[in-house]
Amino acid sequence: MTETNGYFQNDNEKEINVLNLQSLEAEAEKIIPKGGFGYIAGGSEDNWTLKENTEAFNHVQIVPHVLSNVEDPQTDTSIFGINVKTPIMMSPAAAQGLAHAKGEIDTAAGIAKAGALMSQSTYSSTSIADTMKAGNGAPQFFQLYMSKDWNFNENLLKEAKEAGAKAIILTSDATVDGYRESDVVNDFQFPIPMANLTKFSEGDGKGKGIGEIYAAAAQKIGPDDIKRIKDIAGLPVIVKGVQSPEDALLAIGAGADGIYVSNHGGRQLNGGPASFDVLSDVAKAVNHRVPIIFDSGIRRGSHVFKALASGADLVALARPIIYGLALGGADGVYSVVEHLNDEFKTTMQLAGTKTIEDVKNSKLLKK
Template identity: 40%
Template sequence: RAAFERWVLRPRMLVDVSDTTAATTVLGTEVSLPVLVAPTAFQRMAHPEGELAMARGVAAAGTVMCLSTIATATIEEVATAAPDGARWFQLYWSTDRGVVQDMVDRAAAEGYRAIVLTVDLPELGRRERDLRTGFEIPENVPVPAFLALAERAGVKPTDINWLVDNSLTWRDLEWLRSVSLLPLLVKGILTAEDALLAIEAGAEGVVVSNHGGRQLDGVAASLDALPEVVDAVGDRAVVLMDGGIRRGSDVVKALALGAQAVLAGRAPIWGLAVAGAEGVQRVLELLREEVELALALCGCASPAEVTRAHVARTA
């Protein structure tokens, strides 16, 4: 949040904003606002229907849901819950390439429109808050998708290390590109160098993300890292950002720094916890209303009109 406070909006006056819209297009998918729902694990900890309710709420709001590898519903169940919804699949790279191939193939068969490969987990970060609170996944939270993957990989479900391959390199990304026709985005990019390597390996986009700040202390906030990546990538690939999105004005700041859209994780989960699918839909509708208001007050009739001239850094 401190990063968003460092950047301020620079509104322009006497611009016709009588027909302002937050709608845009991301990787060929029309969305009602430049906010997609980030992959979030174990959603039945927030609501009994978990990812199924999330999928319905996101579809009703007219944007994209990114399903986590570590979900409490399967790839197929989520597709069935919201057959008309736009879906991406977030991939953690298993040490078993057969498992990777299986997940990618199933996502393609069920109409998922992109693969989002998370690359910032060569090791699990030391998450001190979880250690202090003794956080564990409750035994009554069903994880059928995770159990099925563990069985396929031939490992114990309690051991998640098989989802973290610290030998992963850009060559593996090239292999993934060769076995899937779906658009590929690389999530966890914070530098220009890695953004360019991702594109060279065949990615259609990158997600600027520091994994909620939970992997490595001392790294840049996603918003602060965004301009470097955008300047390096240019128009060669889609650049998205996640981390810290709470308000419509946050979204406009990210757009001004070059993101085509953002991903939000916590806010949709809060809506899910309060009111299931309807709560998710309402949170996203509220964000859309706030984005449209912020756009209009900045003198922009659409996300495409936002430029870097609409923000300034104060510190």
Template identity: 40%
Template sequence: MASEPVNVNEFQELAKQVLPKMYYDFYTGGAEDQFTLKENVEAFRRITLRPRVLVDVSRIDMSTTVLGYKISAPIMIAPTSMHQLAHPEGEVATARAAAASNTIMILSYSSTCTVEEVASSCNAVRFFQLYVFKRRDISAQIVQRAEKNGYKAIVLTVDAPRLGRREADIKNKMISPQLKNFEGLISTELDCDEGSNLEAFVRAVYDDSLCWEDVIGWLKSITNLPILVKGILTHEDARKAVEVGVAGIVVSNHGARQLDYTPATISVLEEVLQAVGGKVPVLFDGGIRRGTDVFKALALGAQAVLVGRPVIYGLAANGEDGVRKVMKMLKDELELTMALSGCPSVKDITRSHVRTECGRLRSQL
């Protein structure tokens, strides 16, 4: 690009210029027709703002807490896999940017840097994202390593008993590198005549027999860390999560990479929140590209949002500094949105500050 990016969408073009096509497609792609991939972003555009005026916004406080940990703004780094495909420093660079941004990073189980490398790279609050393997002993080991190395919560991803059909990866015959967290425990180097070897790996090792009655109880038996579940889209599953005693919920459709034609996450956020009834915190994941998007998710009840692909784009474009800039752009845009909407603090952002499609239809009746 001829000039420095002025918003996070422009980092995507920079990432496209520097990444091999296989890796760019891996990061950007969704499942099947990619309907949900587009909807995650488009659904935000159908929500409009209702700004309040003549409010003292000379000081804006964006800080909030998640599980008792204070962060500078309600914008966290989502778990995304294999950062070294985007930049040689991988998750270590992302972790340092998270620390500099005073926010929480959720490290993916499929990180290309180890749990220990990321933990020793900087002093910051980190959570660890988990899939449960058929070999529970391997999953238990990685959870215990995360706890030993100071990670503060386990984020269990529950929407991937099998890998979604990501057709770009199939066409590109996507090759997943050996994951350092599992060296000596399990190999990702599986023979696969067609499609991606990542799909073959998931089919071979993920436990697709998991159920509510089993997995949360098992996790609680091996760790004292709070457990959040990521991948909730319905009020039925939200209630079930609360019943089994999770510490929090992440409303997510896996970045539209699992089941296509699921709804955009922002369109089901209120359904989940109503079911939870304030009993546990609810975080939001999916389609955040602007500070206005963050504001809208907070207005609809999310405690904080997770940002995935934009972080990868920043990392690919300029390493740690690129991630820092992405986070700063979103924070700056959120601060401006709060000021122009008459919200001097996060707690001042309410449902009355946004109008959804349903609200518009009701107002016309």
């Protein structure tokens, strides 16, 4: 164990046995301190939308094809010309030092080992450059929580580009924080500094609650901000938090290079729809004009399959990967992604699909 400001962080580095992704939560809860675990695991209000995110995958069924001459399914794919070994990617998630002493550095290393795509948060425990370096050249995206202070935004965007980020993810659904009762019950405050806040003079996040962190964030985000970010970064901009066809079209019309369908893992608007329930309608509106990333609720290989068959190009998740980080560091992260990819390959084989393109063209039945 490593102690930082009285907060105990696991520092194990080992591959872990994964029965399924759901089982990791209980194991991680044993070693992540209560406040940190509540922050990672919790959703907003009574967690209704958080639970619906995973339940929604039961609203459709995969139609398998036999006699299809398929063996050894291939999971490699690409986005923005970037080749990856799997369509499974790491969602941007804050403060991973709550789960492990090396935080995002180990996450980036484990994701790179799995041949997947990493995205890092503005509110990371480790700096943009250090997190990027840990991936040893593997592709990474940088997620921007837009600040009221455009000097702060510009500094982050320029550092991300200089460090080698391949795209910017603009989070649009977190202009205020959702009411997260687990943080209230635990009186949670961040015990570990956030490297980007420290470097660019917005405090360091240490000793603050999530509401105080969000107080510096922009409460107004509009279409014009997409162009401004593109002009500063010179990189593709993906708008995260889209949950309706209308917003997808608005973002594309404003210059967005990608759409990220997500409800923030049920951490923001409780009572909103499960992300999967809106994915196909968003995808129809987008009509292949830009790539679509999807997250919120992915826990099984069949979920990955269903999301891709509903219009996603990449499928992202965070909590189970962070639990793997807590249990085994970089190797734990690798173990989780490999297990989910193996489940996905099994689903591909049994559904009679050889490639990601085959999966995208698969038929789903609505219950």
